[in-house]
Amino acid sequence: MSSYFEINELKAEIEGKPILNGLSLTVAKGETHALMGPNGSGKSTLANVIMGHPAYEVTGGEILFEGENILELDPEERARKGLFLAFQYPVAVPGVTVASFLKHAHDAVYGEKKLKAAEFLKQLRADMDFVGVDQTFLNRYLNDGFSGGEKKRMEILQMLTLRPRMAVMDETDSGLDIDALKVVSMGVNKLVGAEFGLLVITHYERILRYIHPDHLHVLIDGKVAFSGGPELVKRLEEEGYDWVRNEFGKEALMA
Amino acid sequence: MSMNDTALAEKASETIAGFTEEAFSALTQPGNPLLRGKREEAFAEYLRLPAPHAFDEEWRKTDPALFRFDTWSALPSAAAGSVQPTDWDSAFDVVVQVDGASVSIEDRTGILSAGRAYVASLFDAAEEHPDWVQQYLQGAALPASTDKFTALNGAFWNVGIFIHIPEGTKLEKGIFLRYRQRETGAVLIPRLVIVAESGSEATVVEHLESDDEVSMGVVSARELYVDQAARLKFLTLQEWGRGTYQIGNDMAVVQRDAQVDWITLNLGSQISKLKFGSDVAGPGSSAELDGIFCTDTDQHIDQTTLQIHSAPHTYSRLLYKGAVMDQGHSVYRGIIQAKPGAIKVDAYQTNNNLVLSNGAIADTIPGLLIDADDLKCSHGATIGNLDENQVFYLRARGIPEHEARKLLILGFYDEILDRIPYASIRDRVHELLVEKLDRVL
Numbered sequence: 001m002s003s004y005f006e007i008n009e010l011k012a013e014i015e016g017k018p019i020l021n022g023l024s025l026t027v028a029k030g031e032t033h034a035l036m037g038p039n040g041s042g043k044s045t046l047a048n049v050i051m052g053h054p055a056y057e058v059t060g061g062e063i064l065f066e067g068e069n070i071l072e073l074d075p076e077e078r079a080r081k082g083l084f085l086a087f088q089y090p091v092a093v094p095g096v097t098v099a100s101f102l103k104h105a106h107d108a109v110y111g112e113k114k115l116k117a118a119e120f121l122k123q124l125r126a127d128m129d130f131v132g133v134d135q136t137f138l139n140r141y142l143n144d145g146f147s148g149g150e151k152k153r154m155e156i157l158q159m160l161t162l163r164p165r166m167a168v169m170d171e172t173d174s175g176l177d178i179d180a181l182k183v184v185s186m187g188v189n190k191l192v193g194a195e196f197g198l199l200v201i202t203h204y205e206r207i208l209r210y211i212h213p214d215h216l217h218v219l220i221d222g223k224v225a226f227s228g229g230p231e232l233v234k235r236l237e238e239e240g241y242d243w244v245r246n247e248f249g250k251e252a253l254m255a
Numbered sequence: 256m257s258m259n260d261t262a263l264a265e266k267a268s269e270t271i272a273g274f275t276e277e278a279f280s281a282l283t284q285p286g287n288p289l290l291r292g293k294r295e296e297a298f299a300e301y302l303r304l305p306a307p308h309a310f311d312e313e314w315r316k317t318d319p320a321l322f323r324f325d326t327w328s329a330l331p332s333a334a335a336g337s338v339q340p341t342d343w344d345s346a347f348d349v350v351v352q353v354d355g356a357s358v359s360i361e362d363r364t365g366i367l368s369a370g371r372a373y374v375a376s377l378f379d380a381a382e383e384h385p386d387w388v389q390q391y392l393q394g395a396a397l398p399a400s401t402d403k404f405t406a407l408n409g410a411f412w413n414v415g416i417f418i419h420i421p422e423g424t425k426l427e428k429g430i431f432l433r434y435r436q437r438e439t440g441a442v443l444i445p446r447l448v449i450v451a452e453s454g455s456e457a458t459v460v461e462h463l464e465s466d467d468e469v470s471m472g473v474v475s476a477r478e479l480y481v482d483q484a485a486r487l488k489f490l491t492l493q494e495w496g497r498g499t500y501q502i503g504n505d506m507a508v509v510q511r512d513a514q515v516d517w518i519t520l521n522l523g524s525q526i527s528k529l530k531f532g533s534d535v536a537g538p539g540s541s542a543e544l545d546g547i548f549c550t551d552t553d554q555h556i557d558q559t560t561l562q563i564h565s566a567p568h569t570y571s572r573l574l575y576k577g578a579v580m581d582q583g584h585s586v587y588r589g590i591i592q593a594k595p596g597a598i599k600v601d602a603y604q605t606n607n608n609l610v611l612s613n614g615a616i617a618d619t620i621p622g623l624l625i626d627a628d629d630l631k632c633s634h635g636a637t638i639g640n641l642d643e644n645q646v647f648y649l650r651a652r653g654i655p656e657h658e659a660r661k662l663l664i665l666g667f668y669d670e671i672l673d674r675i676p677y678a679s680i681r682d683r684v685h686e687l688l689v690e691k692l693d694r695v696l
Contacts, residue, residue: 051651054643079653087651091644095666104662105652141666158652 003064004029005166005197011060011222012049019045021222022061025199027166027215032198034208034233037219043201044088046219047170051075051085065166080109084164086155088171093142098154099124101142102161109162127160131187149180156187166197173207185210205236269306272324273442274407282411287381293392297399297409304403316586316618317528317557322500327442327472343679347431347460349374353445354435356413364428371424372457377415377446387419391448396478396506396534405504408476412446420455420485429458429488436465439498442472451513453483458676460490463523467496479507481515483537488516492680494523494687497552503529506561511537518675519546521556522687532561532590535569544573545671547684550583550615551691557586562604564597564630573604576668579615580695587617591632592624600630608638609667612695657696664692 005027012020019042027033037043049056050063052075062069070078093101102124107114115123128135131153143151152172159167169188173181188211192198200211216233218226270276279298283291309318344350348364351374358376366372373384381388393399399409418430436443451457465471473495481487487507495501501524507515515533533542548556562571577585589604608617619636641663649659665672665688675681 051647053647074656075647075650076653076655076659079651085651087648091642091648093645093648093663093666095669096662100662101649101652104654104658105649108653108655108658141669162652 004031004066005199006064007050007061008064009061010046010049010058010063012045012056012058014045014056018059019056019222020049023219023223024061025217025224025227027197027199029197030194031214032192032200032211033215033217034213035199035201035217035219036203036205039203041219042222043203043219044170045222047085047088047168047201050078050168051083052078076108079105079162079164080111082165084159084162084167086152086159086167086169086172088174090143090151090155092144092146094144096142097139098142099138102158105158106161124161127157130190131156131160132183133157148175149177152176152180152184153187156184160187160190163191165195166199167191168199168201170201171203172200173202173204181207182210208233208236270302271306271403271407273328274301274324274411279410287378289385289388290377290381293388293399294410297393297406300399301403301406301410304400304406306403313559314528316584317526317555319528321526321555322472322502322528324442324472326440326470328440341433343462343677344431346428346677346679348372348426348428349430351416351430351432352435353414353416353432355438355441356443358414358416366426371421372426372430373417373419373421374430375417377412377417377448380415380417384417384419387450388417388448391450391478391480392417392446394448394478394480396480396508397476397504401504404474404502405476408444408446408474408504411474412444412476414443414445416445416447418447418449418459420449420451420457420487422452422482423454424452425456426458429460432459432461434461434463436469436471436495436499439468439470442474444474445476447475447477448480449478449487449489450480451482451485451487453485453510453513455482456486458488458490460677460680461492462680463491463493463495465496465499467498469496470498471500473499473501473503475501475503475505477503477505477531479505479515481507481509481513481540483510484512485510486514486516488518488676490518490520490675490680492520492522492684493527495527496523497525497554499524501527501529503527503531505529505531507533507542509533509535509537509540509542511566512539513537514541514543516543516674517545518671519558520675520684521546521548521558522684522691524554524556526555526557528557530559530561532559532563533571534561534563534565535571536563536565538566538568540566541570542572544571544575545674546575547668547671548575548577548585549580549688549691550577550585551580551695553582553584555584555586559588559590560604562589562591562602563594564592564600564602564627565594567596567598567600567627569597570601571603572601574671575606576608576671577606577617578609578611578664578667579617580611580691582614583612584616585618586620587636588620588622589634589636590622590624591634593627593630593632595626597627598629600627600632602630602632604634606634606636607667608636609664610638610640611664660696661689661692665689
């Protein structure tokens with residue numbers, strides 16, 4: 001099987017400090033992968049590098065999406081190829097309304113195939129209902145004064161709006177109460193399917209009760225230290241994250 | 256005479272090129288005696304007051320020598336053609352067109368003939384309502400002694416407009432003043448007086464335009480009088496061409512329980528040196544002052560705002576937002592003044608600046624003059640570039656970088672654009688900003 005989304009020997013640093021030290025993992029089409037690891041292991045750096053944040057410098061390796069090395073693409077080109085990052089800390093954008101932002105994003109990603117304004121709005125309203133975002137948010141400034149939970153729902157709403165083919169979720173579960181977590185997971189699961197790849201970056205096993213991964217990777221010191229299939233996921237579900245901690249030692253997994 | 260007095264006397268003897276004793280005599284003969292009296296009073300002040308110099312604090316960032324009055328021949332003639340109507344006109348009750356020095360007034364909804372407002376040239380107003388002109392022209396808002404250019408305006412104004420809203424009258428649509436200047440080499444000297452009598456409500460909008468090729472000077476002065484419990488909304492969209500150099504001085508006096516909402520949109524001109532503000536002069540009065548500015552190429556916009564509180568229990572809020580690009584330069588000075596006895600005052604001032612190019616400069620200079628206690632007063636200023644995390648966030652959603660930056664800059668202005676009471680003007684400002692941004696980004 002040709003690879004769908006493949007990270008090979010990725011090395012990256014920020015402000016001269018190496019964070020990723022030869023990270024490799026592969027997500028096949030239709031699969032959901034979970035990436036776990038302690039603070040400082042490089043989880044968020046990986047998410048930002050995948051999307052092309054200019055503050056991070058890639059010093060080696062490649063990221064292939066459908067055979068193309070996306071490291072050579074601008075962030076907007078990656079998004080237009082069908083890549084999506086749900087941010088851990090979505091920034092507030094005062095002055096730009098949710099409706100305007102989503103329409104611009106939709107138009108940019110879909111280009112010629114974009115929906116007409118009325119059609120777009122209809123779909124958007126349906127998606128908002130689905131993830132429990134009130135319609136009044138359309139006219140609010142993006143993430144401005146939103147609670148943590150509202151911001152995360154907004155990320156999922158954006159994901160539903162743009163319908164990516166490969167998504168990375170960077171600790172979307174952090175700071176969510178169980179109800180919000182269920183809603184967010186429901187939104188994600190709407191996209192999960194044969195034509196979709198998903199990489200869930202998380203600190204906690206909790207979200208994996210709602211979004212079921214096919215594979216699990218453990219990230220330590222900027223490298224995948226351990227990977228496994230369904231049996232590993234099952235063990236994690238049964239024994240919790242403590243098991244990983246015992247396996248790899250407390251020092252490495254200090255939270 | 257002390258050294259200082261001598262120096263002052265020498266400076267005072269300076270006249271602005273073209274605005275001499277001879278020019279003044281020619282202008283005022285014979286003329287309406289009331290207006291002539293006002294002009295003479297102003298001319299005496301104009302001769303007495305020192306000419307500004309680059310070493311004056313107020314002119315430190317904008318050298319007055321940049322205003323080449325020697326290249327402009329005093330007065331614009333009455334225009335040959337007439338200004339074409341625009342599709343904005345239908346949003347207003349009255350449209351005033353100023354073309355060169357000629358003023359024409361269109362009473363679109365019949366409010367003038369019904370006596371629900373009075374709009375006239377100052378020449379007509381002096382004949383028809385001398386008591387009003389006597390009271391308000393060069394009145395409490397801008398006395399002739401204000402400064403040399405205000406006095407020059409008082410002595411030499413060549414476009415005069417007087418607007419009076421009678422007691423308790425509420426205008427549904429508003430009054431639109433459209434300035435189109437096409438004559439190169441002239442100095443336009445407009446004087447605008449607006450009186451909103453007690454309990455009245457009105458909106459007055461000015462739109463200032465000239466072609467880039469037209470080389471001209473503007474020395475403007477506006478006096479706004481907002482009487483008890485009246486509400487005046489005043490908006491100026493300044494899109495002068497790049498050959499226009501403007502010096503302006505405007506002031507609103509707001510009486511008990513009255514309110515002025517004042518929006519300035521300074522996007523055009525080559526150099527503008529503007530001073531304006533409000534005096535909340537009666538208890539319970541308030542002023543809401545909003546402004547945007549944007550300079551590109553080598554434009555220079557220097558603005559001073561005044562929030563004067565001369566009465567207790569008064570409120571003023573100011574928000575000025577600007578962006579500078581290319582070699583553009585903006586200067587903002589914000590002065591809050593609470594006079595003795597002005598207790599229970601709330602005064603807020605915010606000035607935010609985006610510096611979008613390496614060669615561009617934004618200066619912000621706050622000033623507080625407080626002679627009272629028991630008041631709430633705050634001011635804040637920011638100068639910075641766009642937040643790169645915001646840019647990345649938008650790009651991560653597929654929005655191209657230049658589009659992302661444009662959206663963020665328009666977003667920066669949005670809360671003020673949102674307060675513009677006419678969709679047509681909002682759209683125009685949006686369009687002007689997009690033109691500038693598309694060229695630079």
